[in-house]
Amino acid sequence: MDIKSIYHNYLVNKQEKTDKKRNVQSFHASSAGKCYRQQFYSYFNAPKKSFDDKTLRIFRLGTIIHKDFELSIIEYINKNVDKLHEESTTIFTEYGIKIDELNVIGSLDVAQYNNETEILDVYDIKSAAAYTWQKHFGRKENRVTNSNDNYKLQLGTYGLGLKQELQPKKIQLHLFWYNKNTSLVREMLINPDYVSLASEYWEGLNEIFKSLDQQFGIDLEMLLDNNIDIDGIIPEEDYGVPFEEWECRYCAYSDICPSKLSEKTPRQPRKPRTRSRIWTK
Secondary structure (H helix, E strand, C coil): CCHHHHHHHHHHHHHHHHHHHCCCCCEEHHHCCCCHHHHHHHHCCCCCCCCCHHHHHHHHHHHHHHHHHHHHHHHHHHHCHHHHHHCCEEEEEEEEEEEHHHCEEEEEEEEEEECCCCEEEEEEEEEECHHHHHHHHCCHHHCCCCCCHHHHHHHHHHHHHHHHHHCCCEEEEEEEEEECCCCCEEEEEECCCHHHHHHHHHHHHHHHHHHHHHHHCCCHHHHHCCCCCCCCCCCCCCCCCCCCCHHHHCCCCCCCCCCCHHHCCCCCCCCCCCCCCCCCC
16 A cells, blocks of 8 residues: 555645635735736646645645634633633634725634733744744754744734724734644744734735736736736836845746746755764763
């Protein structure tokens, strides 16, 4: 029995079903901060390259971790209905948001709103491998300031969606990290300015989109014609195309995008230090 192939086919089917659910012409909150050209490919449902079996397993592990946290929070709500009512607290989990003026939809992980203090706490759960973990929580020399800005913009987008709905006096943003290598967990408080930064990101994307639509009546066929330079989303030339070079190496549309950044040699992981040994007779 080829268990590896059986599981891979199972994950391929799961991914196809997920893609069909997302097959709507809107921008997705989970893609906040991504390359503007990548956003256009996604919007027009351009063909994606196939993910290898390892990548699909990584995606699935993240999904399973998220699902466990979701179920635990639902259980907590059900067991503490009276307490939450007394404290004037509402908890949202896997809650859908829609920001019509920015054409953004999404589903946040967890949020808590106190109706008396009018304080809104928004949480996003992220599973991370060792390298990403050490950028935030490792030794000081290994930490990277302002890393994973896209995660913070995603969180800010959820905050923006709930802000319009609840009109809170204060918003607090949290990233809750789960280390896939060690199962350690840590929570980070994120600057609430990411709510307005997220708004700026989506406004910028919509402005480019409207400009292109007015000039060219842009559609998928034009976007896929690599011989046409579409001003505003020219790779390695226009702002936000991409924001970071590493985006191209993990982009689902690198096969059809004229950018050559994905062909560059990726960063090699840091080699572990060797310990000196003291030999005794």
